[in-house]
Structures are given as C-alpha cells and as structure tokens.
Amino acid sequence: MYRQLRPVLFWIAPETAHRLVIGWLRLSRYIPFSKWVLRKRFTYDDPSLAREVFGLRFKNPVGLAAGLDKNAEAVNEWGCLGFGFVEIGSVTPQPQPGNPKPRIFRLPKDRAIINHMGINNDGAAQVAANLKRRARRRRVIVGGNISKNSSTPNAAAATDYERAFVKLYDVVDYFVINVSCPNVEHLSALQEGELLRAIVETIAEQRKYHDQYKPVLLKLSPDLSAVQIEETLALVFEYGLDGLVVANTTTRRDGLRTPPATLSRISDGGLSGAPLLANTIDMVRYIATLTRGQLPIIASGGVTSVGDARLLLDAGATLVQLYTGFIYNGPGFVKRILKSIK
Numbered sequence: 001m002y003r004q005l006r007p008v009l010f011w012i013a014p015e016t017a018h019r020l021v022i023g024w025l026r027l028s029r030y031i032p033f034s035k036w037v038l039r040k041r042f043t044y045d046d047p048s049l050a051r052e053v054f055g056l057r058f059k060n061p062v063g064l065a066a067g068l069d070k071n072a073e074a075v076n077e078w079g080c081l082g083f084g085f086v087e088i089g090s091v092t093p094q095p096q097p098g099n100p101k102p103r104i105f106r107l108p109k110d111r112a113i114i115n116h117m118g119i120n121n122d123g124a125a126q127v128a129a130n131l132k133r134r135a136r137r138r139r140v141i142v143g144g145n146i147s148k149n150s151s152t153p154n155a156a157a158a159t160d161y162e163r164a165f166v167k168l169y170d171v172v173d174y175f176v177i178n179v180s181c182p183n184v185e186h187l188s189a190l191q192e193g194e195l196l197r198a199i200v201e202t203i204a205e206q207r208k209y210h211d212q213y214k215p216v217l218l219k220l221s222p223d224l225s226a227v228q229i230e231e232t233l234a235l236v237f238e239y240g241l242d243g244l245v246v247a248n249t250t251t252r253r254d255g256l257r258t259p260p261a262t263l264s265r266i267s268d269g270g271l272s273g274a275p276l277l278a279n280t281i282d283m284v285r286y287i288a289t290l291t292r293g294q295l296p297i298i299a300s301g302g303v304t305s306v307g308d309a310r311l312l313l314d315a316g317a318t319l320v321q322l323y324t325g326f327i328y329n330g331p332g333f334v335k336r337i338l339k340s341i342k
C-alpha cells in the first residue's frame with residue numbers, strides 16, 4: 001500500500017509530509033482498535049529478537065533514529081509500527097525554530113535525504129511533558145537525544161546539555177549526547193578535545209545525583225578520522241559512558257547519482273540514507289574491533305533495504321536505527337527487517 005501512497009507523500013513538501021505522518025499517528029490514538037490493528041499489521045515479535053543492552057531489555061534490535069519524532073509526539077505509536085525503541089530529539093534546553101525553510105530535500109536517485117533542519121524542537125520542558133502525559137501506556141524503550149541551543153556558545157555548551165539531561169532524566173530510558181549534527185554552526189567542533197571532555201564530564205557527574213542509573217551514549221559523526229575515533233573512545237572509557245551511536249549525517253557528497261546541478265540548488269546540510277551504508281559498516285567494524293566488542297554500538301546510517309540491518313549487526317552493531325530507509329520504504333519495512341534478522 002505504501003508503494004501507492006509514496007508518490008503522493010513525495011509530491012508534498014518533505015516537511016509537510018512529515019507533519020502529516022506525525023499528525024496521523026497522533027490521530028490514530030483516538031480511533032478505536034487502531035493500535036491493535038497497527039500492531040497486528042506491522043509488529044513482529046519473536047523471543048530470539050530480544051536483546052539485553054546496557055541493562056535495558058529491547059524486544060527487538062531495530063529502532064527509530066533521532067530526528068523523526070523530535071518532540072516525542074507519537075512514541076507509543078512508533079512502537080505499534082514495530083520499532084523496538086524510539087530515540088526522541090534532538091532536544092535542547094530551550095525551544096528553537098531551527099534553520100529557515102526549505103531545509104529537507106529528497107534525493108530519490110540515491111535513496112537519500114539532505115537536511116539542514118538545525119535541531120528545531122519544542123524544548124526540554126515541553127518534550128518531558130509530552131512523555132509524562134503518555135507514560136502509563138508506554139511499551140517501547142525511549143532514548144533521549146540531547147543537544148545545545150544554537151545561540152549558546154560552544155564554551156558554555158556543557159551547561160546546556162546538563163539542563164536538557166536533568167529535565168528529561170525521569171522520562172527517558174537512556175540518553176544520547178549529540179555533538180555531531182552538521183546543521184548547527186560549530187556544533188561538530190564539540191567533538192574535539194577539551195570541549196567534548198567538558199560535556200561528558202558534566203553529564204557523568206550529574207548522573208551521580210540520580211538514584212536510578214540511566215545509560216548515556218555518544219553520537220559520532222561519520223566524518224571522523226581514525227585518530228579522532230580513537231581519542232573519543234579513550235574519553236568514553238575514561239568517563240564510563242555506556243555506548244556509541246554510529247553515526248550522524250555526513251557533509252560528504254561523493255559518489256552520488258543525483259546530478260551536480262540538482263545538488264548545487266540544495267543548501268548545505270547532512271546527507272543520510274543509502275550512500276552512508278558502506279561507511280557505517282566500516283566504522284562499526286573498526287570500533288567493534290578496537291573495543292573487542294565490549295562497547296555497545298547503535299548503528300545508524302544507510303539502512304534502506306532489508307538486508308542492510310543484518311550487515312551492520314554482523315559488523316559488530318548491537319542495535320540498529322533507521323530514518324531515511326523508513327521514509328523510502330514505509331511502515332512495513334521494520335517487520336521485513338525483523339523477519340530477515342530472525
């Protein structure tokens with residue numbers, strides 16, 4: 001059915017289509033038996049798919065990547081579409097509108113997207129309220145992806161991460177520190193040396209004040225060099241972080257089938273989707289080898305066909321996430337992936 005619906009959704013501006021999908025998921029809440037119907041159609045449960053990772057039990061290893069439900073508007077409904085976990089955000093301490101529109105572009109020839117959203121979100125207080133309101137019905141693991149407000153200088157970034165962390169602490173199951181978004185000016189500079197240390201140290205300290213332990217992961221850029229990855233790993237072990245998300249969108253454009261003339265009309269931004277897969281596999285394998293498989297890795301980047309998730313798990317990923325592949329393949333995609341993994 002999605003094959004028939006997709007041309008209509010792709011005819012609409014990407015951000016409008018995105019709002020329509022979230023709106024439809026929220027509306028489905030009020031339609032009797034809709035959850036049951038969605039679950040029956042799109043979920044695939046099998047005990048062999050369950051994973052115990054950083055102290056949490058995931059019913060399956062396929063999750064929704066950050067950015068699709070930034071404000072945690074439809075968390076339970078994503079669970080009904082088969083996802084074993086949902087990463088909300090990125091969430092910043094204060095609400096922010098993001099970059100001027102248009103800021104999402106589809107590249108169908110590459111099964112890819114370029115986005116320049118700039119971490120638009122309703123802010124940590126509103127997102128926490130959204131999660132609290134529907135907490136009793138929750139059946140899916142929720143990760144809270146946090147970042148800093150664009151207006152906050154990098155030197156003061158750690159305080160922003162801390163404020164978002166504290167506001168979301170009681171309403172998410174794990175955290176992801178996003179320092180790798182290429183769409184906020186100078187944000188990816190936070191992946192370097194002392195700036196990253198300040199953020200990681202602040203979050204690790206803050207976690208000690210809470211009774212319940214919440215795993216904290218770091219989301220890397222796919223554009224890091226081998227040396228940068230090794231330096232980051234040293235920091236991850238020094239502060240006892242629980243894992244990595246590998247990786248965010250890339251600023252690279254090599255090997256695309258989309259004509260250069262089309263690309264030149266698109267603003268700068270992060271590329272996601274099929275062109276990322278080879279690099280994600282290499283990066284996951286490199287990190288899994290360096291860490292002898294001791295550090296959980298959530299692979300994110302390039303899962304656009306059914307066998308791709310399996311390749312990432314075989315390379316050493318513990319869990320996988322999708323965003324762009326979901327847009328191109330529709331809701332039945334998760335179930336097909338889960339069947340292939342099984």
Ligand SMILES: Cc1cc2nc3c(=O)[nH]c(=O)nc-3n(C[C@H](O)[C@H](O)[C@H](O)COP(=O)(O)O)c2cc1C
Binds near residue numbers: 067115273324
């Ligand atoms: C439109 C869009 C918005 C995104 N927003 C965020 C975000 O706010 N925070 C984040 O950490 N990643 C964000 N991402 C990156 C995704 O979480 C994911 O890491 C990336 O798209 C690679 O996975 P994919 O190839 O399955 O799309 C965004 C991606 C897209 C396409």
